[in-house]
Amino acid sequence: MGLADLHIHTIYSYDGTASVPAVLIRAKQIGLDVIAITDHDEIAGSLKALELAPQYGVEVIPAIEITTAEGDLLALNITQKVARDLPLIETILKVGELGGFCIAPHPIAGGFGMKSLSAYSILRALRNIEVAQILIGIETYNATTIDKMSNRYAQILGSRLNLAQTASSDAHVVEAIGLGATEFEGHTAQDLINALQEGNVGQHKKKEWNSVRILGSWAANYVGSTFIRLANVA
Numbered sequence: 001m002g003l004a005d006l007h008i009h010t011i012y013s014y015d016g017t018a019s020v021p022a023v024l025i026r027a028k029q030i031g032l033d034v035i036a037i038t039d040h041d042e043i044a045g046s047l048k049a050l051e052l053a054p055q056y057g058v059e060v061i062p063a064i065e066i067t068t069a070e071g072d073l074l075a076l077n078i079t080q081k082v083a084r085d086l087p088l089i090e091t092i093l094k095v096g097e098l099g100g101f102c103i104a105p106h107p108i109a110g111g112f113g114m115k116s117l118s119a120y121s122i123l124r125a126l127r128n129i130e131v132a133q134i135l136i137g138i139e140t141y142n143a144t145t146i147d148k149m150s151n152r153y154a155q156i157l158g159s160r161l162n163l164a165q166t167a168s169s170d171a172h173v174v175e176a177i178g179l180g181a182t183e184f185e186g187h188t189a190q191d192l193i194n195a196l197q198e199g200n201v202g203q204h205k206k207k208e209w210n211s212v213r214i215l216g217s218w219a220a221n222y223v224g225s226t227f228i229r230l231a232n233v234a
């Protein structure tokens with residue numbers, strides 16, 4: 001079985017604290033086969049990871065977390081940015097045109113500035129046949145969500161839909177990487193993409209962090225990462 005964490009943030013996200021090499025080192029250390037760096041409306045960190053990945057023995061699927069007008073959307077297997085703040089369906093179709101596919105992250109979750117897709121937005125989008133071939137996954141376990149009911153709601157929603165159910169960390173600090181991961185048959189990025197398309201993935205869950213730990217570790221790392229952020233991203 002392979003393991004993938006498909007929702008990780010770096011310093012290229014306004015809110016991430018880990019450098020790209022630090023993410024790759026950690027991913028290898030904890031036994032992940034495939035990762036996706038999904039910075040908010042920014043793809044530079046993901047492309048850097050794609051380039052560096054062979055040196056670290058981890059496979060990278062280039063990706064981005066797009067702010068749509070209806071909430072956050074993970075787009076994978078794309079190498080360019082997609083405009084933010086567009087309607088969900090339009091955004092998904094653009095990702096499809098670029099050869100990518102989508103996962104709905106932390107659906108329904110709210111609070112602390114999280115902008116998540118509602119069940120209504122997801123269901124309405126899936127009624128579009130073309131969209132349904134691109135939006136192939138729903139993240140029903142997010143290990144670092146601050147909205148503690150949201151995983152339960154997401155699981156109920158996911159159990160009603162014919163989508164791959166992923167587990168991710170949504171890590172904004174290095175230590176959180178892999179707290180949630182998606183299991184799949186095989187070990188390569190292509191094996192994972194095939195498994196997602198078939199809806200044939202499992203969930204690997206470590207203990208969820210409580211809100212105090214999530215916010216505390218983020219705040220502590222954020223201050224320290226400001227220097228790396230300025231040096232790397234400038």
Ligand SMILES: [Zn+2]
Nearest residue numbers: 007009065170
């Ligand atoms: Zn995220």
